[in-house]
Amino acid sequence: MTCEGAAVNKKERKRKEMKETNNQPKFQDRLLHCIDCDTDFIFEAGEQLYFASKGLTVPRRCNKCRAMRKASIAQNGEKVEWQ
Numbered sequence: 001m002t003c004e005g006a007a008v009n010k011k012e013r014k015r016k017e018m019k020e021t022n023n024q025p026k027f028q029d030r031l032l033h034c035i036d037c038d039t040d041f042i043f044e045a046g047e048q049l050y051f052a053s054k055g056l057t058v059p060r061r062c063n064k065c066r067a068m069r070k071a072s073i074a075q076n077g078e079k080v081e082w083q
């Protein structure tokens, strides 16, 4: 009987460790949809970390459209509404 009890305790502890590991904040690649070119793009974990550190929200445009938008703003010298 005592042996069984020990085995259960060990199992419980292992489960708890696993849960704690899963709770750690971790960025994963996400699939987002671009509102400009209407295609899906990957929002990489590294980018998410960068955006989070800058306090930015999730991008609504893919890298290509964002770059194009930035370029056109620079060209026109106008202040265009960003989002």
Ligand SMILES: [Zn+2]
Pocket: 034, 035, 036, 037, 038, 039, 061, 062, 063, 064, 065, 066
């Ligand atoms: Zn796009």
